[in-house]
Amino acid sequence: MLANQPQAIRIDESRMVMYALSEKGEMEIPLNPTCRDEQYLKQIREMLSMHVLGSPSGYLQHIWSRMGHLSNENLEDLLLLGEPDAVVAVAYSSELTDELARKVWWALEDAENARQMLRSPQIVQGDMGPVLAAFLVEFLPFETEAEKIMDTMQLVLQPGLLEPAVVEDLWKRGRRKNAFYVGFLATLPDTLPGAAGQLSPHPEWHETLREMADQGNRLAALLHRVMSSSGQIWLATFRQVLEKPGNQDVVNRSLEVAADYFSAARPEGKADATLEELSEEAGLWVNDRGNALAQQILDMDSTLTEKLRALRVLSGSGYGLVRPVFGRTDAIGTLMRRKLQPVMEPYLKYVAQLLA
Structure with missing residues (x-):
């Protein structure tokens, strides 16, 4: 798998399968632990870290050693560690590009990641913007905290991310939960529905x-x-x-x-x-x-x-x-x-x- 120069790696710990994203598509390798799952996964990640970063200590040392000057190449490396926290570090990077966002999303579909990436104008204007916004809209019924609902609404209502019919539906939801309206007031103050x-x-x-x-x-x-x-x-x-x-x-x-x-x-x-x-x-x-x-x-x-x-x-x-x-x-x-x-x-x- 590593010899095929993957673009990103993720590990499904519940199914014990390692996946890799490549130019040709997705690859997978079943993992067969010979010890406790936690210990086995630790060894797998140390192996990935050694191969990618030259050190088994993983992404934390890498992040701290390069704090403030991570390049796109450095960020690409973090996506090869099979480590969710490393993926989050890329999502929060000021150097995030639309292509990197695509790989981050493949590695870890997560509402907080989507919100963070939509704070970047480059992502909003790229191909991944509508993808992330659509996910967050679908995830809204599962959000229980008003703060996250308001954050989500402000982000997905940015121009060009949603179809007009979806925006209209979100406006109607505000009748039942007015936290939805706060996002409209902030993001579309001069073009509110109606x-x-x-x-x-x-x-x-x-x-x-x-x-x-x-x-x-x-x-x-x-x-x-x-x-x-x-x-x-x-x-x-x-x-x-x-x-x-x-x-x-x-x-x-x-x-x-x-x-x-x-x-x-x-x-x-x-x-x-x-x-x-x-x-x-x-x-x-x-x-x-x-x-x-x-x-x-x-x-x-x-x-x-x-x-x-x-x-x-x-x-x-x-x-x-x-x-x-x-x-x-x-x-x-x-x-x-x-x-x-x-x-x-x-x-x-x-x-x-x-x-x-």
Whole structure:
């Protein structure tokens, strides 16, 4: 098998079979232990390591000795050790290519590997991107942790990975588990299902705000975005998630997504403040005559003061809002929502300010 220059090797420990991937296809060799299985497999891997790396100590020594300067050739070597952890090391490498990803996937089909590889733009744009995304979509019913569902959704919804019908189906699943929606809010904020073809609820502002945006007013661009049909669907979905979040992970991730969405209203960077602090600061901010971007919008329509204030408050979304609650409890479900009510009720009023 080794003489045929394999591209990757994996060992099925339950069936005691060693497989190799070559240019001609897949090869296999039955393993016949002459001692305890664990000892036999250790000897097999030491033999592979000696052949590939010149040392029986395996991939760990190899990794540490080359930390920070692993080349594609080094990574290819790790795939020949029949060692799952070595395969994971390749999946996490910044030097991963689409071809290496294909070999990694053959060696170890694993949801965490798929998620990690889809964090690389090169893999997303390559042949393996849709393959990994399809696997993760099929695996979603088996995911029980909201954090992993949200991670998966953000990754598989990247452009070009899924067919429109699959995206639509995932959107529908959000009705039963709103962690799905968080991925949509983060990855497809301006193209959420249902937004196409709808008219802006404020056509009288539409052109003027766009002209301001074209002239460099980022606040006008944000307000134009928020008050468009797609922005209104984003806000309604965001409110739906925060009205009934399942656990603290969903709340925290949703607030992080909101901070990114409204970031144009806070060019100095993310905040770490309570809602009371954000509300007070936003009032001063919107009334500051030196705030030229806001004043240009108010000169167009002075009734937009509260909407601009809402933009500023929501741009400060983050853990600071919920720290007074989450810092004292690890509650989930109904109990968590009840404890959050004093924060979420006034927070969602700012969301409502922007809904037509």
